[in-house]
Amino acid sequence: MSDDVSNGDHATWLDAIESDDGFYLECPNGHAWIPPRRVCKTCGSETLDRVPLSTTGRIVTYTEIHVPAPRFEHRDRVVVAIADFGGVSITGRLDDAATESIEQGTAVELDVEQSASTDERIVTFHPR
Ligand SMILES: [Zn+2]
Incomplete structure (x- = not known):
């Protein structure tokens, strides 16, 4: 599910919501972000995984x-x-x-x- 190239793309995020497959990005320390984002603004981690968005x-x-x-x-x-x-x-x-x-x-x-x-x-x- 994780796709580092598209994680940072706002259009991809909108596509996912339209497909009822919304997600957000979370770093290993649990900081959550909405795309576009490639680096956690709080702790600097570059490991951002997709987490399914609550409906x-x-x-x-x-x-x-x-x-x-x-x-x-x-x-x-x-x-x-x-x-x-x-x-x-x-x-x-x-x-x-x-x-x-x-x-x-x-x-x-x-x-x-x-x-x-x-x-x-x-x-x-x-x-x-
Ligand atoms: Zn973080």
Whole structure:
């Protein structure tokens, strides 16, 4: 499962999430990271192994962005959240339908969607 070349690649990580095969990287000392990363930022270890990502995360914190910028012209706000997935924190955009009910501890699933406005793939959270 370990693949040193692709471990550091963000696109590979998004592919894995889309295939329900999400993972994070962990060094021998248990420090966890989201790709791209080739060296543990905490202890300097270059041995990073893939660890299967929990399918459910918990919202740790979130923030509403009220910026009617051109790239978000079809929405009046965007909620960006940080969720804890079993020891590793992931930042993503909250499902539009969930922005009214979000709170700390809300259980979410991880997903990857194509941004309607930028064509980039982005990490999103869907309440379970
Ligand atoms: Zn480490």
